[in-house]
Amino acid sequence: xxxxxxxxxxxxxxxxxxxxxxxxxxxxxxxxxxxxxxxxxxxxxxxxxxxxxxxxxxxxxxxxxxxxxxxxxxxxxxxxxxxxxxxxxxxxxxxxxxxxxxxxxxxxxxxxxxxxxxxxxxxxxxxxxxxxxxxxxxxxxxxxxxxxxxxxxxxxxxxxxxxxxxxxxxxxxxxxxxxxxxxxxxxxxxxxxxxxxxxxxxxxxxxxxxxxxxxxxxxxxxxxxxxxxxxxxxxxxxxxxxxxxxxxxxxxxxxxxxxxxxxxxxxxxxxxxxxxxxxxxxxxxxxxxxxxxxxxxxxxxxxxxxxxxxxxxxxxxxxxxxxxxxxxxxxxxxxxxxxxxxxxxxxxxxxxxxxxxxxxxxxxxxxxxxxxxxxxxxxxxxxxxxxxxxxxxxxxx
Numbered sequence: 001x002x003x004x005x006x007x008x009x010x011x012x013x014x015x016x017x018x019x020x021x022x023x024x025x026x027x028x029x030x031x032x033x034x035x036x037x038x039x040x041x042x043x044x045x046x047x048x049x050x051x052x053x054x055x056x057x058x059x060x061x062x063x064x065x066x067x068x069x070x071x072x073x074x075x076x077x078x079x080x081x082x083x084x085x086x087x088x089x090x091x092x093x094x095x096x097x098x099x100x101x102x103x104x105x106x107x108x109x110x111x112x113x114x115x116x117x118x119x120x121x122x123x124x125x126x127x128x129x130x131x132x133x134x135x136x137x138x139x140x141x142x143x144x145x146x147x148x149x150x151x152x153x154x155x156x157x158x159x160x161x162x163x164x165x166x167x168x169x170x171x172x173x174x175x176x177x178x179x180x181x182x183x184x185x186x187x188x189x190x191x192x193x194x195x196x197x198x199x200x201x202x203x204x205x206x207x208x209x210x211x212x213x214x215x216x217x218x219x220x221x222x223x224x225x226x227x228x229x230x231x232x233x234x235x236x237x238x239x240x241x242x243x244x245x246x247x248x249x250x251x252x253x254x255x256x257x258x259x260x261x262x263x264x265x266x267x268x269x270x271x272x273x274x275x276x277x278x279x280x281x282x283x284x285x286x287x288x289x290x291x292x293x294x295x296x297x298x299x300x301x302x303x304x305x306x307x308x309x310x311x312x313x314x315x316x317x318x319x320x321x322x323x324x325x326x327x328x329x330x331x332x333x334x335x336x337x338x339x340x341x342x343x344x345x346x347x348x349x350x351x352x353x354x355x356x357x358x359x360x361x362x363x364x365x366x367x368x369x370x371x372x373x374x375x376x377x378x379x380x381x382x383x384x385x386x387x388x389x390x391x392x393x394x395x396x397x
Contacts, residue, residue, distance in 0.1 A: 055277070086220050123170070123365055151188070177300075182221075230250070
């Protein structure tokens with residue numbers, strides 16, 4: 001069987017590989033602790049579920065407009081006005097089957113062979129692959145824990161070429177939990193406008209922030225920046241609606257029109273029932289989100305404290321999301337039963353096989369020194385899992 005060149009260039013997801021190994025062990029009856037979850041472990045709010053049930057009972061189960069119902073678009077527009085001080089019209093909003101689908105659609109309509117997109121690393125692992133699938137070239141711009149895992153204007157200046165079309169800003173970030181302040185975004189915006197770069201602002205974790213952090217969208221900094229920005233968001237993380245598959249983007253009417261055209265020839269509209277549920281999530285009571293973030297804060301603090309007790313490990317304190325991204329590279333080069341770890345993949349496999357702890361290798365996010373631990377799990381599990389990690393690394397030599 002001959003496969004397309006583009007699909008052969010796409011890497012297999014390391015998160016899925018680790019998940020498959022963990023599931024294999026679980027199927028054998030092993031007690032595996034998972035830190036790989038990319039979704040909240042909370043239930044979807046009851047009022048949201050009831051809205052979906054009402055939609056089914058009302059036979060709201062047919063096709064909707066490709067880019068989403070006007071009612072949901074209006075709810076999204078109101079959310080942007082209320083939360084982000086942004087004004088959009090219906091023809092600037094496109095609702096898709098998750099934020100990932102929104103980014104995929106965007107890549108397909110924007111970039112061709114030779115077009116470069118700046119991707120600060122560590123990055124969400126699907127960004128480079130979706131850029132490649134569109135024919136573009138991801139240009140990786142490395143950041144470090146010392147700079148808060150955030151790209152600087154100087155780095156952007158150094159990376160820009162005549163072929164650079166866009167830059168991705170993911171704030172708060174998966175996998176690091178870093179988030180950009182207003183002043184940092186102002187400097188990035190100035191640089192992006194200078195070079196006529198489209199800013200893709202992925203804000204899927206926007207409501208999951210800690211310690212009073214002020215979440216700012218770069219699109220809100222000026223009218224010019226809003227025109228040169230695509231904001232991507234969705235229902236998955238902040239409303240515990242990962243399986244409902246609703247994401248959306250806000251962009252110029254021209255971009256939104258092209259994305260809608262592409263979607264009309266692929267998935268058509270996102271699920272009508274999920275759209276009805278999303279309207280309730282956006283317009284209904286928000287206290288659920290506050291309670292979830294309060295619990296995530298407690299878990300973050302617990303996990304950070306436990307990681308700090310492991311010799312040779314450093315970890316940036318997340319400002320948002322529900323991930324930590326500790327540096328375990330001091331254990332690379334060490335051995336267990338004759339096997340020497342060369343990087344994060346070897347280290348993750350060791351922890352899974354010997355400690356029965358599943359986490360994600362940092363190389364999947366462009367940072368091989370690190371591993372990603374999600375704290376979308378209860379505090380008892382966090383204590384137990386880190387305890388196993390401590391015991392496992394003590395066995396290395």
